[in-house]
Amino acid sequence: MSGARARLAAGVLGWLLAWSAHGEIVLDRTRLIYPAAVGQVTLNLSNEADNPRLVQVWIDAGDPLVRPEYSDVPFTVTPPILRMDAGQAQALRVAYDGEPAQGGVEQVYWLNVLGIPPQTDAAHSVQFALRSRIKLFLRPPLLPGRAEEAAEGLEWRLPKAGTLHVHNASAYHVSLTSIVLGSEGRQYRNDDPPMLAPRSSAIVTLHGAPGQASGVALVHFTTLDDHGNTRTHVANTVQ
Structure with missing residues (x-):
């Protein structure tokens, strides 16, 4: 491999690692819930690497490519x-400083943690900055219903063969992690379903689904709760 191609390959690899969800700087949770009525929330970082890291933390509105200084x-x-030294823990404080949160629905942002290793003088060494990115849910006060009940209220339909229509009537996001449709003794699934925004709908493709949609079907699906735990649910499709 030529020197130019080697540098290009190293650059591409470094870019991929920079967007990794798992880094040496570890967060104490996989999502952050922010009730807008509180003054601030706290989360903890720990450096599980064997040497120090320079850590940069910022929040974006959903664009993973926006630079921290341009994130509004x-x-x-x-x-x-x-x-952060090796083995060190550090608390982060996140404060909401915008206008009073309104709108009647939960909003989602993203918290980014970038861990940068120290420089080295070793010849031919390549160093990578590893980045973690988790969802931050902002909850205005007095939202109707409860977040833990949102998944049970999803409405499922079979609009056409090979797809499943799902509607979220709640004021909360629902993080789907898997969907299995059982129909006529067979199962059809999707293991990469979308996160449903409040009061929104989505069409989910079912892998291996039949050419003709059945009018009687049962949906088994899993979601993530406020603590990142997996919850299992069962629902009927409606006509």
């Missing part, structure tokens, strides 16, 4: 930049 969100993270 109503949050402040303290500290935004810090140094």
Whole structure:
């Protein structure tokens, strides 16, 4: 491999690792719930690498490519930049500093944690910055219903062969992780379903689904709760 191609390959690999969901700087949760009525929320980081890391933390509104200095969100993270020794833990404070949260529905943002290793003088060494990214859910006060009940209220339909229509009538996001449709003794699934925004609908493709949709079917699906735990649900399709 030529020097130019080697540098290109290393650059591509570094870009991929930079977007990894699992890094050496570990968060104490997989999602962050922010009730808008509270002053701030706290989460903890730990450095599980065997040497120090420079850590940068920021929040974006959904675009993973936006640079931290250009991210326009109503949050402040303290500290935004810090140094963490091997084995060290650090608390982060996230404060909402926008207008009073309104709109009657939950909103979603993303919290980013980038761990940068120290420079090395070793010849031919390649170093990568690893980035973790988790959802931050902002909940305005007095939302109708409860977040833990949103998944049970989903409405499922079979609009046409090979697809499943799902509607979320709640004020909360529902993070689907798998869907299995049981019909006429067979099962058809989707293991990468979307996250459903509040009061929205989605069409889910079912792998291996029959050419003719059945009018009688049962949906087994899993979701993630506020703590990142998997919950299992069963629902009937409606006509």
